[in-house]
Amino acid sequence: MSAQLEALPHRHVLTLPTLPSAVRLSREVAEQALVEWGIGLRHPTVDPALLILGELVTNSVRHAAVLSPQLTVIYAAGADCLALAVHDRHPYQPPMYASVTGTGTGGLGTVMELTLGLGGTAVVRADADGGGKSIWITLPL
Template sequence: MPTRLAALPHRHVLTLPTETSAVRLARETAEQALTEWGIGLRHPTVGPALLILSELVTNSVRHAAALSPQITVIYAAGRDCLAFAVHDRHPYRPPLYASVTGTAEGGLGTVMELVLGLGGTAVIRADADGGGKGIWITLPL
């Protein structure tokens, strides 16, 4: 990806309780941010990006709620790049690229198929204390 995440001019951070309503709120916030940033909701990357975001938030709600009462969603964009992350305080880091071998967990197989199909990247960044992680998705626009 040619654009460095730190260089992306548009950013928004949303912290939500780890509850099922977080999925809808994260998606609605993404739609609002993208519109404000001049990225049309009909752009071919946006629909899959919203599905990826929904799956990641759903996974945090399902699997991290016991240890993480909140999740944080970070949205970022630039002229040629859309990025977002879902962060929770559960230490488990699922193998993102397991979908290539057919061993992906939950919705991560779908997430990775979409990310790779769009020419994007995915990475898990562990918190410094090892007690949580953020899953970062970067997609070209």
């Protein structure tokens, strides 16, 4: 994680089984965390952020469960930034920006369209051992 993200004062980590119920649970925990951090659920970034989170968790459930029985969601926020990450132990690293150029498909296209439309960033970070990855989305508040 970059120094900028490490400096965010609010943080929550959630580990869930890589099952379909993880999508709903990850969104519910996100809503709870945002309210605790003073970020209103009517803030214009919140609904797109929850959709992005749902897409990323869904992708882990659909594509990584065979190698990753658990996934981890990291939530972080500061006064002007919201960051979300989904980590699993599947080594495949999707080309996030390929969906912008028209070579990607499905949920990642939605993730990138929303992220870039809000002025955010998306990064895929491989685990040190190459056996998994985290997808980080950072959105301005």
